[in-house]
Amino acid sequence: MAKKVTIVGGHGKVSLRLTKLLAGAQKYSVTSIIRDATQASDILAADPSATAVVLSLEDSPVSEFAETFQGQDVVVWSAGAGGKGGEERTKKVDFEGAVKVFDAIEQVQGPKPRLILVSAVDIRNPDVIPAHYTEEDIALSKRVRGAISAYMHWKYEADKNLVARTAFGWTILRPGGLTDVPGTGKASIGRTHLSPTISRDDVARVLALLIDRPDASGLAIDLVGGETPIEEALDAFIKKGETDWLG
Numbered sequence: 001m002a003k004k005v006t007i008v009g010g011h012g013k014v015s016l017r018l019t020k021l022l023a024g025a026q027k028y029s030v031t032s033i034i035r036d037a038t039q040a041s042d043i044l045a046a047d048p049s050a051t052a053v054v055l056s057l058e059d060s061p062v063s064e065f066a067e068t069f070q071g072q073d074v075v076v077w078s079a080g081a082g083g084k085g086g087e088e089r090t091k092k093v094d095f096e097g098a099v100k101v102f103d104a105i106e107q108v109q110g111p112k113p114r115l116i117l118v119s120a121v122d123i124r125n126p127d128v129i130p131a132h133y134t135e136e137d138i139a140l141s142k143r144v145r146g147a148i149s150a151y152m153h154w155k156y157e158a159d160k161n162l163v164a165r166t167a168f169g170w171t172i173l174r175p176g177g178l179t180d181v182p183g184t185g186k187a188s189i190g191r192t193h194l195s196p197t198i199s200r201d202d203v204a205r206v207l208a209l210l211i212d213r214p215d216a217s218g219l220a221i222d223l224v225g226g227e228t229p230i231e232e233a234l235d236a237f238i239k240k241g242e243t244d245w246l247g
């Protein structure tokens with residue numbers, strides 16, 4: 001039977017790539033949550049058998065998300081305000097919208113879907129510098145935090161909220177800076193440095209693999225550009241079972 005996957009932020013750049021990959025594999029049934037009905041044609045272009053559902057993380061109630069998640073095997077979060085609309089909107093989408101999705105999964109009757117949440121590398125307590133950071137990491141972290149402090153703060157609050165939950169399985173994927181260059185199928189996965197950047201194609205590949213890896217539940221996974229074939233790197237990370245969430 002097809003695995004049922006709902007993508008939150010379905011019209012996003014990573015999400016559309018993931019939708020295409022899942023359509024190609026022909027073993028998934030995709031529901032894509034968009035907030036603008038005119039985006040449905042792009043969802044169907046990526047996967048003619050997908051279902052587009054119009055809901056807003058800012059305006060729709062938890063109950064409508066819970067209804068959409070009912071009977072789903074996996075929910076993928078790849079949404080975000082993208083820095084548009086100032087700190088208030090970043091808080092509304094990246095934090096409150098995420099918590100709405102967590103609450104909605106908890107409200108699902110019977111078996112609850114697993115959640116795979118796209119966060120970002122270096123989302124952490126800003127007062128504690130991880131032991132594996134190099135001078136280059138520290139400098140990059142400072143630069144990014146200076147540029148997008150609200151995003152780093154509210155993603156951290158969302159991730160903290162998620163890691164405290166035990167009612168459903170979750171995995172946090174923490175990519176570095178995203179690019180639109182073609183993917184290489186290779187990456188560095190697990191306790192990485194903060195660079196190099198990673199292609200959205202490759203992030204989508206990792207998400208597609210994670211959909212079939214319930215054994216990644218409870219793990220946060222750093223992902224940046226690198227030279228190891230993705231499937232091999234991800235499998236080794238999951239088998240090691242050591243989370244990249246440092247609090």
Ligand SMILES: NC(=O)c1ccc[n+]([C@@H]2O[C@H](COP(=O)([O-])OP(=O)(O)OC[C@H]3O[C@@H](n4cnc5c(N)ncnc54)[C@H](OP(=O)(O)O)[C@@H]3O)[C@@H](O)[C@H]2O)c1
Pocket residue numbers: 008009010011012013014015033034035036055056057058059077078079080081082093097118119120121174175176177178179200
């Ligand atoms: N950019 C980076 O370098 C970077 C680095 C690490 C992690 N990330 C994370 O990676 C993920 C994917 O990135 P991306 O570039 O693919 O993102 P993206 O293209 O900006 O997609 C984000 C999606 O979220 C949707 N969204 C925004 N507000 C919404 C609302 N109120 N209700 C429902 N949907 C809403 C957007 O809808 P509209 O199309 O209608 O705007 C858009 O489709 C995000 O979670 C991002 O935070 C990004």
